[in-house]
Amino acid sequence: xxxxxxxxxxxxxxxxxxxxxxxxxxxxxxxxxxxxxxxxxxxxxxxxxxxxxxxxxxxxxxxxxxxxxxxxxxxxxxxxxxxxxxxxxxxxxxxxxxxxxxxxxxxxxxxxxxxxxxxxxxxxxxxxxxxxxxxxxxxxxxxxxxxxxxxxxxxxxxxxxxxxxxxxxxxxxxxx
Amino acid sequence: xxxxxxxxxxxxxxxxxxxxxxxxxxxxxxxxxxxxxxxxxxxxxxxxxxxxxxxxxxxxxxxxxxxxxxxxxxxxxxxxxxxxxxxxxxxxxxxxxxxxxxxxxxxxxxxxxxxxxxxxxxxxxxxxxxxxxxxxxxxxxxxxxxxxxxxxxxxxxxxxxxxxxxxxxxxxxxxxxxxxxxxxxxxxxxxxxxxxxxxxxxxxxxxxxxxxxxxxxxxxxxxxxxxxxxxxxxxxxxxxxxxxxxxxxxxxxxxxxxxxxxxxxxxxxxxxxxxx
Numbered sequence: 001x002x003x004x005x006x007x008x009x010x011x012x013x014x015x016x017x018x019x020x021x022x023x024x025x026x027x028x029x030x031x032x033x034x035x036x037x038x039x040x041x042x043x044x045x046x047x048x049x050x051x052x053x054x055x056x057x058x059x060x061x062x063x064x065x066x067x068x069x070x071x072x073x074x075x076x077x078x079x080x081x082x083x084x085x086x087x088x089x090x091x092x093x094x095x096x097x098x099x100x101x102x103x104x105x106x107x108x109x110x111x112x113x114x115x116x117x118x119x120x121x122x123x124x125x126x127x128x129x130x131x132x133x134x135x136x137x138x139x140x141x142x143x144x145x146x147x148x149x150x151x152x153x154x155x156x157x158x159x160x161x162x163x164x165x166x167x168x169x170x171x172x173x174x175x176x
Numbered sequence: 177x178x179x180x181x182x183x184x185x186x187x188x189x190x191x192x193x194x195x196x197x198x199x200x201x202x203x204x205x206x207x208x209x210x211x212x213x214x215x216x217x218x219x220x221x222x223x224x225x226x227x228x229x230x231x232x233x234x235x236x237x238x239x240x241x242x243x244x245x246x247x248x249x250x251x252x253x254x255x256x257x258x259x260x261x262x263x264x265x266x267x268x269x270x271x272x273x274x275x276x277x278x279x280x281x282x283x284x285x286x287x288x289x290x291x292x293x294x295x296x297x298x299x300x301x302x303x304x305x306x307x308x309x310x311x312x313x314x315x316x317x318x319x320x321x322x323x324x325x326x327x328x329x330x331x332x333x334x335x336x337x338x339x340x341x342x343x344x345x346x347x348x349x350x351x352x353x354x355x356x357x358x359x360x361x362x363x364x365x366x367x368x369x370x371x372x373x374x375x376x377x378x379x380x381x382x383x384x385x386x387x388x389x390x391x392x393x394x395x396x397x398x399x400x401x402x403x404x405x406x407x408x409x410x411x412x413x414x415x416x417x418x419x420x421x422x423x424x425x426x427x428x429x430x431x432x433x434x435x436x437x438x439x440x441x442x443x444x445x446x447x448x449x450x451x452x
Contacts, residue, residue, distance in 0.1 A: 019217070019218055019413075021218065021221060033289075034289055061242065062242065062280065062282075063242055063280070064238070064239050064242045064244065064278070064279055064280040065277075065278055065279070065280070067236075067237065067238065067278060070236070070238070073238060073239065073242065073278070073280070074233070074238045074239040074240070074241060074242040074244075074280075075242050076229075076241055076242050076243075078243070078320060079320040079323070079353045079354075081353050101320075101352070101353075101355065101411065102320075102351070102352040102353040102354075102355075102411075102412055103351055103352045103353065103412060121411060121413075123221075123222050123225040123226060123229070123411060124241075124320065124355035124411060124442065125226055125229065125240070125241045125355050125442055125443055125444040126225050126226055126228075126229035126241075127229070127233075127238070127239060127240060127241040127242035127243070128229050128230075128232040128233035128236060128238040128239065128240055128241075129225065129228060129229040129232045129233075131238055131242065132232055132236055132238065145291070146281055146291050146293070147242075147280050147281065147282070147291075148291075159221075159225060161218050161221070161222075161411075161413065171218065171412075171413055171414070172351070172352050172412050
């Protein structure tokens with residue numbers, strides 16, 4: 001299986017096709033509903049974001065509390081479609097891509113193709129497996145949001161499927 | 177007459193919530209294992225990962241899914257039971273509060289979105305029944321799937337075919353979002369709110385179990401076949417298994433109506449039950 005380490009290089013991105021399975025390692029940031037709302041308030045106010053968007057990956061997720069000896073508790077993906085209205089602007093500002101679950105809108109697909117970024121699908125419901133693959137976790141913003149805070153994760157071999165590739169091809173395309 | 181302390185019911189809710197978070201139900205695991213054989217490629221990989229995840233959850237003592245849910249507590253309260261102790265609602269919330277210390281707190285104010293911080297209040301429904309027992313059923317309901325649920329006030333003329341269309345259309349519109357393969361709880365009849373509760377109760381049955389009424393079981397089977405012809409597949413990656421089961425509950429309704437509620441449950445079915 002293809003193994004990739006963040007940040008992704010041009011050649012890495014070119015090699016990705018919708019449906020490919022990859023194991024991803026490196027640094028990612030969690031953000032879901034409320035965190036996105038706060039990030040947009042900062043952008044609208046021309047204030048700095050808690051992390052550099054350039055080439056960064058956002059993981060749509062909110063973990064369980066960390067048990068003793070673990071960086072984080074269970075932490076699988078949440079439904080990406082709820083972030084449809086946020087993703088295009090972040091991608092246009094340089095976001096490298098997203099990790100989540102389920103289809104995203106045509107606007108998101110267009111933004112991915114426009115920017116040559118990528119959307120990975122994690123396997124929904126596999127919270128223990130993903131939580132166990134997070135080796136370090138640190139809250140970097142919005143601690144009051146508890147599980148929804150923005151966290152910096154060091155991940156090791158996250159099992160993912162390329163859901164929308166840099167050319168905009170989607171694994172969710174189907175006719176019914 | 178039997179006296180039961182409300183704290184005992186609260187401790188029971190605590191036990192059930194802890195148990196449910198860390199394991200799939202046996203019937204769910206069996207359904208997933210059987211589904212693996214029907215899939216290939218990314219869809220098969222998704223199902224294999226879901227099963228591997230449960231093994232990791234067990235080994236590492238981590239919740240199966242990080243969405244440890246809205247705490248749905250369904251009580252069957254025998255009318256010959258006399259409750260003593262603190263108010264029942266407080267006792268149950270105290271149990272849920274304890275159980276969720278190591279679990280995710282997912283409950284917030286709907287307007288301010290401020291988290292309640294301890295996953296309370298539980299969703300509590302009580303049915304008064306004959307006898308002197310208390311049956312406690314706990315369902316940690318994830319919201320990725322809850323969000324995809326729908327309610328239809330059909331006309332009597334729409335009938336059986338209308339019910340089937342409503343169920344299949346709900347799953348089709350949900351697509352890849354609710355973590356398919358889903359379990360579909362369907363409430364047929366009763367009132368606007370009553371059919372939603374029937375749908376929720378249907379989700380507490382064993383995955384793949386059929387309703388005792390033949391005509392209802394036939395709807396379950398036909399809806400499942402139509403859903404699995406949609407091709408959405410595990411995680412929406414395309415495939416044969418979009419739903420593991422369709423489970424219907426039914427109750428009399430008004431001559432003017434045909435309420436149908438479709439409550440979607442992800443492939444991570446966790447529930448637990450105890451009789452006190």
